[in-house]
Amino acid sequence: MRNSNRQWTIAARPVGRDVVESDFALVEGPIRPPATGEVVVKVDLLGFDPALKGWMENIGGYVAPTSIGDVMRGSGIGSIIDPGDSGLAMGATVIGPLGWQDFATLPAGQLRTLENDSQLSAHLGVLGTTGLTAFCGLERVGKPFPGDTLVITGAAGAVGSVVGQIGKIGGCRVIGIAGGPDKCRMLTQELGFDGAIDYKAGPMTDALRELVPDGIDVLWDNVGGTMLDTLLGRLALKARVVICGGISRSKTGGMPVGPSNYFNLVFRRATMEGFILNDYEADYDRARQRLQGWLADGRLQSREDVQTGLENAPRTLMRLFEGANTGKQLLRVGD
Amino acid sequence: MRNSNRQWTIAARPVGRDVVESDFALVEGPIRPPATGEVVVKVDLLGFDPALKGWMENIGGYVAPTSIGDVMRGSGIGSIIDPGDSGLAMGATVIGPLGWQDFATLPAGQLRTLENDSQLSAHLGVLGTTGLTAFCGLERVGKPFPGDTLVITGAAGAVGSVVGQIGKIGGCRVIGIAGGPDKCRMLTQELGFDGAIDYKAGPMTDALRELVPDGIDVLWDNVGGTMLDTLLGRLALKARVVICGGISRSKTGGMPVGPSNYFNLVFRRATMEGFILNDYEADYDRARQRLQGWLADGRLQSREDVQTGLENAPRTLMRLFEGANTGKQLLRVGD
Secondary structure (H helix, E strand, O other): OOOEEEEEEEOOOOOOOOOOHHHEEEEEEEOOOOOOOEEEEEEEEEEEOOHHHHHHHOOOOOOOOOOOOOEOOOOEEEEEEEOOOOOOOOOOEEEEOOOOEOEEEEEHHHOEEOOOOOOHHHHHOOOOHHHHHHHHHHHHHHOOOOOOEEEEEOOOEHHHHHHHHHHHHOOOEEEEEEOOHHHHHHHHHHOOOOEEEEHHHOOOHHHHHHHOOOOEEEEEEOOOHHHHHHHHOOEEEEEEEEEOOOHHHHHOOOOOOOOHHHHHHHHOOOEEEEOOHHHHHHHHHHHHHHHHHHHHOOOOOOOEEEEEOHHHHHHHHHHHHHOOOOEEEEEEOOO | OOOEEEEEEEOOOOOOOOOOHHHEEEEEEEOOOOOOOEEEEEEEEEEEOOHHHHHHHOOOOOOOOOOOOOEOOOOEEEEEEEOOOOOOOOOOEEEEOOOOEOEEEEEHHHOEEOOOOOOHHHHHOOOOHHHHHHHHHHHHHHOOOOOOEEEEEOOOEHHHHHHHHHHHHOOOEEEEEEOOHHHHHHHHHHOOOOEEEEHHHOOOHHHHHHHOOOOEEEEEEOOOHHHHHHHHOOEEEEEEEEEOOOHHHHHOOOOOOOOHHHHHHHHOOOEEEEOOHHHHHHHHHHHHHHHHHHHHOOOOOOOEEEEEOHHHHHHHHHHHHHOOOOEEEEEEOOO
């Protein structure tokens, strides 16, 4: 095992442009020993999501601001190699805000202990913030009802693929929008979506007319921009639009392009609502229990894209904005 | 009394541009006698609102489409000069979809009889669709709570001025946005608004910082475009954005410019919702009763801008898009 600690720090803020490798700097130093209440965790697996870019930019205001030079934040799973005075077991598997580094020294209170089961990585995806985002956002904002048509942008991504599967469990007709035939095939043939639209294959008008003839009851948007605008033009009466992400903004500045079809909210008596997962902490246990049950009985499938090597952390984040990942983007750090 | 009927018909559709006089044609012909169930009404007063332009364009789909050559639609008040077989009284005062003409021949079932009180014109404004729009939209969508900051665009217009007054009755801090010092003075000095911002006086940033230091809890938008975009950037947590109108779109095409700050709905966990008054018909009687009560005890003031002469109907409609009116735009047709 290493006895030094590599850490990726924030070197620049990707405001109004794509994330690039030079936004990060790799530094190497000693492993910091634990202070009172702290433990040292060897990082095994890191999870990535588009919000990390927003945190680097300091937009949104729902997490503490980042500073240049900070170790890059990120959720991870690892094992305790120094429990300090915490009372946690040596070698215990834990999940928490470990950051982009080989070893994390942090308060034990920020960690949750995991059973060392076969689905460990799912705790960063389907059973982690990804699955909770899908569950809580649908339950509280999307409010799917049997027979509803649920349309999802970024449907082959981590959150999107869970949203669609929960929609199917809830009796919805689920149409996913994704980039490329492979992702679309995965949605319909592996995850049970009723239809998929490859937005890279050209204008979506014909496909929407065919697959969404009666309009969209629940629109789950991870993309924003012109795609959201197009879909707002096809809402059904009393539609609910869940704004979860706006990955199209990564290339266009602080905010995605505004959807001029927002005014269709009036004609369709529709609602557009944003949410931040943190607000629903009281729902986490119940949500996790249901997700775990669906995962166990096979109604919910976990899709993961696992890269390898801490040195590849920046490039792994960039995969999200290139649309290279299918399912949850992970990075295996350990040897 | 005339014995011929002047009618303004739709001559062209103002799609993607302002309404102009040549969008209408004045024709003159005989007064059509009533068929079974119909009456003839002498039109006294017509009400105008921005939705009329949308109806001419056939956008929205929530009213039957118009055709070129149709008599221009519009609500009005008049008196029955031929009750036909309806059983209504000769000379009775009625309100209904009379249209832009001297005499309307229409089914008695489309009319409501009014007491001939001193506030007759209020039935086209505060006690008509204007007041009902303000009441139902606030009750069902805006959901103001005592202490909330309620911001209204187009605040000196018919709907906006009622929204603000209901907000005051509901214990809100009410800030109106309007064009020009006269309208702003009216809002604060006559209608009891807590503040007013003249958007024509320059960028609203400083005024918003001063008057809305803690963010907007309820945003009532009649304008759309860049004004909506600016205000979306200043939402409080859990804000409700009521999309009622988008008068800025009159100059820019089918839909208003899209607000790129829509993504702030996520960071502020906010909701943006549109509504169409027709959906709340079950609420009309209750709403009208309360509005009437507030009007009677002086807590609600009716503001009207009355033009004269049927020949001026197109120019009267154009006043709305020029921002020339303060309060409800009316036209006195009768001699």
